[in-house]
Amino acid sequence: RIKLKHGSHREGKRTDSVMQKWRGNGLGQFIHWGLYAIPGGEWNGKQYNGAAEWIRSWNGIPKSAYDSLIYKFNPINFNADEWASIAKNMGAKYVTITTKHHDGFCLWPSKYTSYTVANSPWKKDIMKPLVDAYDKAGLDVILYFSIMDWNHPGWRYDIKTKADSIAFEGFKKFTRNQLIELLTMYPKAKGLWFDGTWDKSWVKQAKFADELEAEMRKLRPGLIIGSRFRADEYGKRHFDSNNVLMGDYEQGWERKLPNSIADVHGNDWDCVMTIPENQWGYNKAWKGHIKSSNELIEMTAKAVSLGGNFVLNFGPKGDGSIRDEEKKLASEIGDWMKVNSEAIYNCEYSGLEKQDWGYFTKKREKDKVYLIIFNTPVSGAYRVKLPAKTAIAKSYLLTNPNMDLRVEEVHSNEYFIYAKPTTEAKPFVIVLDTKKKENNGGNNYEKAK
Numbered sequence: 001r002i003k004l005k006h007g008s009h010r011e012g013k014r015t016d017s018v019m020q021k022w023r024g025n026g027l028g029q030f031i032h033w034g035l036y037a038i039p040g041g042e043w044n045g046k047q048y049n050g051a052a053e054w055i056r057s058w059n060g061i062p063k064s065a066y067d068s069l070i071y072k073f074n075p076i077n078f079n080a081d082e083w084a085s086i087a088k089n090m091g092a093k094y095v096t097i098t099t100k101h102h103d104g105f106c107l108w109p110s111k112y113t114s115y116t117v118a119n120s121p122w123k124k125d126i127m128k129p130l131v132d133a134y135d136k137a138g139l140d141v142i143l144y145f146s147i148m149d150w151n152h153p154g155w156r157y158d159i160k161t162k163a164d165s166i167a168f169e170g171f172k173k174f175t176r177n178q179l180i181e182l183l184t185m186y187p188k189a190k191g192l193w194f195d196g197t198w199d200k201s202w203v204k205q206a207k208f209a210d211e212l213e214a215e216m217r218k219l220r221p222g223l224i225i226g227s228r229f230r231a232d233e234y235g236k237r238h239f240d241s242n243n244v245l246m247g248d249y250e251q252g253w254e255r256k257l258p259n260s261i262a263d264v265h266g267n268d269w270d271c272v273m274t275i276p277e278n279q280w281g282y283n284k285a286w287k288g289h290i291k292s293s294n295e296l297i298e299m300t301a302k303a304v305s306l307g308g309n310f311v312l313n314f315g316p317k318g319d320g321s322i323r324d325e326e327k328k329l330a331s332e333i334g335d336w337m338k339v340n341s342e343a344i345y346n347c348e349y350s351g352l353e354k355q356d357w358g359y360f361t362k363k364r365e366k367d368k369v370y371l372i373i374f375n376t377p378v379s380g381a382y383r384v385k386l387p388a389k390t391a392i393a394k395s396y397l398l399t400n401p402n403m404d405l406r407v408e409e410v411h412s413n414e415y416f417i418y419a420k421p422t423t424e425a426k427p428f429v430i431v432l433d434t435k436k437k438e439n440n441g442g443n444n445y446e447k448a449k
């Protein structure tokens, strides 16, 4: 093991109640909103072929023209309570909201820059109504913050000269000031989701970032900070030079999911996902492959089955309204969650061997296993392999707990469960109440003939 001063300061999962709550959330909402939502991926009638929130980096636009969008920010249809109710009705337990994306525009009236809502036609704080609305709806709030800030004169991609170094010192102070300001103005926030931390300039700030993280944790005990915030003194990110996770959960799963439990290395993690292929901010063009609610439910089930959270992104329009396509998907997911969320909330990796029909989840601290079925075998039988000492006490559809399903032991500790798939093409849940096997090793159901 390498001696590290600024590596990870904790091994293994956090065990405190704030993190336990986060771990059990299962489904979250991401909100990407800012000036980029005004052009919505288009400028002078031309489509930008990258991600809409990166349109400022497009050669087709003079940077000053983009920066002047602040004078167009007047979201007359902004309704924080509506956003929160969309998330609540989807079944999300928390939300991650962009306070400042890479363009540096602040959705809160920061004292440390003029590039904020306070100097837009809207004038008012956006973050406070959002934090309060989601909190009132019972959802936890996580603040997204981009370290990279294209608007701040002190930002540098790397530090090559004395002048760079002097400029960046000012930028570091500004960054610290804004983070302390956010935690002070919005004390209800449960955590920070950092982005824009891959450039060399920031990666070289192991000591500063380590001390800043410690200061934020002291100011806000229980604060949840992911693996993307800081690098160790050797420039290692997400995992330090001893391969120990930085921060409280792994943030590497952006627009992708781990494929097996081996990929998550026993850590907490979240997967943040776009509905289109790769658009976080609002894009007028709703093009390419748009994920269906079935696909998004499957991603949620897969994430929870591997011990993580699934955080689905919404990109509100420049006027503050949420597009119909996103509202429709949120309500379809919500319809499924209303019936099946017992298999998602406070569930974890089951330890059981993955089967082709879908995903296992297990209720934390309970002998209850869920089979979230996406693919029904032609045999009509759902295969389950259990550890030697575990028996099935009861098996039933989540939607019909009074009707026991037929269970056949096809080998020792291997079972077929028979259930008729639902009529509509939607995933459904089979519940297994498990118990310790009596020492006679017998199970009280039919043996294979």
Ligand SMILES: COc1ccc([C@@H]2N[C@@H](C)[C@@H](O)[C@H]2O)cc1
Binding pocket: 032, 051, 053, 054, 195, 196, 254, 272, 280
């Ligand atoms: C260099 O590639 C990227 C890709 C995505 C991002 C940002 N992370 C996502 C959570 C969005 O905020 C996206 O703009 C930044 C750099």
